[in-house]
Amino acid sequence: QITLKESGPTLVKPTQTLTLTCTVSGFSVSASGMGVGWIRQPPGKALEWLALIYWDDEKHYSPSLRSRLTINKDTSENQVVLRMTNMDPVDTATYYCAHRRGYGGTLYDYWGQGMLVIVSS
Amino acid sequence: SYVLTQPPSVSVAPGQTARITCGGDNVGGKSLHWYQQRPGQAPILVVFDDFHRPSGIPERFSGSNSGNTATLTISRVEAGDEADYYCQVSDDSSEVVFGGGTKLTVL
Numbered sequence: 001q002i003t004l005k006e007s008g009p010t011l012v013k014p015t016q017t018l019t020l021t022c023t024v025s026g027f028s029v030s031a032s033g034m035g036v037g038w039i040r041q042p043p044g045k046a047l048e049w050l051a052l053i054y055w056d057d058e059k060h061y062s063p064s065l066r067s068r069l070t071i072n073k074d075t076s077e078n079q080v081v082l083r084m085t086n087m088d089p090v091d092t093a094t095y096y097c098a099h100r101r102g103y104g105g106t107l108y109d110y111w112g113q114g115m116l117v118i119v120s121s
Numbered sequence: 122s123y124v125l126t127q128p129p130s131v132s133v134a135p136g137q138t139a140r141i142t143c144g145g146d147n148v149g150g151k152s153l154h155w156y157q158q159r160p161g162q163a164p165i166l167v168v169f170d171d172f173h174r175p176s177g178i179p180e181r182f183s184g185s186n187s188g189n190t191a192t193l194t195i196s197r198v199e200a201g202d203e204a205d206y207y208c209q210v211s212d213d214s215s216e217v218v219f220g221g222g223t224k225l226t227v228l
Contacts, residue, residue, distance in 0.1 A: 037217070047156075047164065047207055049217035060215040063122060096163055105152040106211035109175065111163040 002026035004036070004097050004112035011118050012087050018117060022080040022097030029073045029080060030055050035100030036080040037108060038071065040093040048093075052100060053080055089119045125208050125220035132226040139195040141223045143208035149187040151210045158222075159204045167206075168193060195225070203227045 008020040020038070027034055037052040051071040052060045061069050070083040080097060094116045098108035126144040133139040143153065153171050156164035166175050168184035171191065181196045195202055208220040 035215075039217075039219075046222045047158075047209075047219040049219060052215050052217070063216070101169075104170070106215050106217055107152075107154045107166065107169055107209065108164075109166050109169075111165070114163050 002099055002110045004099060004110060006095060006097050006112045006115040008095075008115065008117070010116060011120065013121050014088055014119060016087050018082075018084045018087050018091070020082045020084075020095055020097075020115070020117075022082070022112060024078055024080070024097075024099070027099065028055075028075070029053075029078055030075040032056075033102035035102075035106070036073070037098050037100055037106070038080075038082045039096045039098060039108070040091075041096070041114075042090075042093040045093075050084075050095075051082060052106065054100075087119045091117070092119045093117060123210065123212065123218050125210065125218055127206075127208060127220040127223045129221070130224045130226065132228055133195075133198050134228045135198055135200060137198055139198050139202070139225055141193045141195075141206050141225065143191040143193070143220050144189055145191075145210065146189060148189055148191050148210065151186075151212075153184070153186045153191045154209045155182075155184060155193045156207045156209065157202075157204045158207065164207065198225075198227055200227050 034055040038050040053071045068085045094114040096114040097112045099110040155168040157167045158164040171186040172184040
């Protein structure tokens, strides 16, 4: 059974760096074909894709946020970590990590419960 | 960047058929997926690769994709179908685009 769970700070100050961790179970982040992505959703707004990392460490980022994002994986802990620099109140959102299916085009077939991150001084 | 356009809202009476559209330039040439998101919950995949249903999704949910429009059809709508629905595509570089979402209201 595949599960994902996000963790990290619920409140960050403007200009700070946000670090979120996605702990997965039911699959290995280093297993061939595996991928984990991050998606966010501001309150009352649409989903926005942020980043994706594959088992072989190939990484992809949203073009509009590329300069602020870093995605990595920790195979020993079976985790994926997202860093977002220079946080702003407009980055207030629920952040989700999700499992990318292991074949074909990208879709996310399992999602974490999400965690709300508020950016405020 | 690629844009997917959805109507902000669709309303339908129980038992009727709801159709939610997703427009994009030659979207019919891409694999399109649909997610359902109930209030306060994470999205769940309801249709993938244009018209396939994941295990556990009722047959009432179906999809089509041709030309510049993809459509999610929900037959015999129930109160529990009330949710936001998002379409999604990806390009060859694994970049993902979501539509703006459609709120389905069951009258």
